């Protein structure tokens with residue numbers, strides 16, 4: 001048996017496993033301390049880049065008698081050594097095994113991490129199925145965007161949090177504290193109390209029946225404590241909500257190692273493929289004064305030299321100029337740079353570019369998402385070719401040479417013409433460069449087209465849509481490849497075949513859980529990594545558990561079908577989503593929320609007021 | 615400009631961080647401390663820091679060095695360490711700050727404390743001492759120019775061996791810089807190769823002090 005130190009000596013990235021970073025929280029282990037393991041089902045460098053984790057870590061640790069620790073998925077070399085040496089999965093702060101903790105929470109950022117969750121529970125020595133865990137603690141739960149369809153994971157988790165965590169986390173932690181103090185031992189009783197909290201879903205309190213054709217016949221509560229509809233939680237006053245004043249500063253290099261400043265939540269756009277655009281509705285902005293204060297505190301307390309203004313679409317902040325001016329007034333002299341990762345094509349300006357450019361320069365990325373105007377109208381991505389040309393001209397004249405364009409392929413109602421349009425659009429950008437009077441002399445541009453396969457997601461107008469079959473996608477990719485003529489265009493497409501199984505998990509029901517378990521048993525993990533993912537393995541798992549993946553991925557769903565996630569009220573109504581689906585079929589554009597309220601229903605959750613409409 | 619030499623320990627949870635990680639950590643710590651530090655010029659300005667030679671992953675340092683400059687000539691140097699202590703992670707512990715006397719480039723030798731194995735007896739210690747006392751110790755040494763066989767015996771400036779808490783403890787002075795730099799792992803390797811009781815023995819190396827070429831303590 002090797003000691004912990006001996007194990008660390010033998011792994012590639014020991015700094016992922018030792019903790020002790022500046023800002024990590026250590027508390028005294030008293031008898032009434034509630035121990036919480038915040039688990040991110042991917043490796044340290046990815047997990048430590050996740051803003052939501054930083055918020056919840058700070059928030060939970062700000063509570064008395066609760067100690068929240070971080071847990072990440074070990075890489076292969078570490079996992080093998082942990083298994084060989086019986087080292088169970090532990091919290092990075094105390095190095096104690098998490099199976100001794102009270103609460104174990106996972107964040108669900110992508111379906112590709114589901115097998116990692118099972119692997120982590122297994123490494124922790126915790127039974128994977130909720131029904132095999134009779135004791136109230138450790139109580140295993142999950143939240144995050146993928147919790148909007150929790151059904152494929154229903155067998156594994158005791159409960160789910162639907163919606164934003166800032167308010168609901170302290171509420172349910174207090175309920176658990178109370179239960180622990182009372183010395184409670186009846187798990188069902190604890191789950192009943194939790195089910196009473198708005199936004200908490202206890203899957204074992206519901207029964208599902210199916211029609212002969214496999215669609216859902218009924219979804220009904222089997223416990224008086226269970227509500228028939230679970231309404232998402234959302235933060236009403238974003239300016240007043242908890243934001244961390246310090247964060248854990250990793251020793252090791254991580255993906256996003258900078259101050260992340262959330263400038264708003266939600267999005268005014270209504271892109272029909274985008275789940276985040278729906279589930280975080282309505283948009284809620286932070287005011288410049290609050291942002292400035294948070295930024296200063298975080299810079300002072302972290303020592304970072306970069307602030308990234310994050311949101312789904314940062315240039316849509318109504319007072320972005322005011323905010324950046326205020327930030328730059330002290331960032332510039334302190335040699336701190338600003339980055340604005342999510343810029344839109346239609347409101348990009350020289351002024352804004354100057355602000356980002358003042359300090360550091362990389363490539364510029366835009367997401368037209370589709371190649372033709374018709375297709376962009378179908379998905380409601382309101383970006384025109386002229387706007388893209390104008391934006392690229394500004395960028396080229398400002399000295400940028402590298403432009404990266406994101407597209408999706410396999411969208412509903414897509415034709416070959418739309419696919420070919422991607423190449424035309426990229427060519428247009430190249431031509432724009434050579435038409436610029438003030439282009440950088442003697443240089444040539446580089447336009448990268450990055451293409452992803454479309455995956456229909458719950459709570460989007462495309463939730464009923466069929467995913468393209470692999471052969472269809474292959475044909476479209478070949479067509480697109482063939483259309484690219486210029487050597488200035490780089491074509492980026494990673495065909496991982498993963499989008500097919502991702503589509504199954506995204507819109508799966510409870511029965512799919514058996515396939516996830518089987519895939520894990522067959523060795524699936526890190527499904528998001530090309531080096532690990534195997535479609536054959538998943539197909540085998542589906543087959544062995546009697547799941548037809550096509551039923552979930554490539555079958556169009558009927559309007560009146562009960563969808564596995566229908567019991568969740570995310571604010572936006574199903575009627576609105578269907579309306580948007582019909583408008584997509586007609587390539588009809590729906591204006592953004594600031595121009596015109598489309599009556600999505602999300603304002604029911606904010607007392608009828610919607611920030612987007614004013 | 616005011617030159618400052620920080621002496622710090624690299625220990626505990628920070629034993630397994632790389633030199634690059636350490637540099638980043640120090641640079642951020644200095645920013646958190648709000649010190650008026652001198653930045654490198656150019657497109658991506660960073661606090662200008664110079665360190666004692668990197669420690670291998672897993673090694674400790676009891677008196678590591680980081681040099682930087684403050685823009686404010688009159689800044690009280692003694693105060694710097696207190697400010698840094700308040701903002702560094704537990705494994706990177708500031709010990710003292712002073713105005714540098716010697717140039718970092720003049721670092722030539724380092725003292726090491728190497729703890730090897732467990733359950734060692736006096737006889738094992740004696741055997742180890744004899745082994746490392748041989749007139750010639752050949753090892754396959756890696757350098758930038760590839761691997762070659764070298765006699766490391768003349769490089770060991772001094773060496774004692776003792777048994778402490780069941781481990782063999784070697785205290786030795788080894789060259790630090792240039793072609794002749796000697797990583798303590800080679801001593802352990804020699805023991806493991808020559809004596810069965812040290813085969814696959816685990817070890818922990820702690821760098822405790824720095825010297826100039828002539829043996830003058832570095833400061």
Ligand code: SF4
Nearest residue numbers: 593597598599600610
């Ligand atoms: S209520 Fe109207 S303005 Fe508000 S998010 Fe919904 S559609 Fe947009």
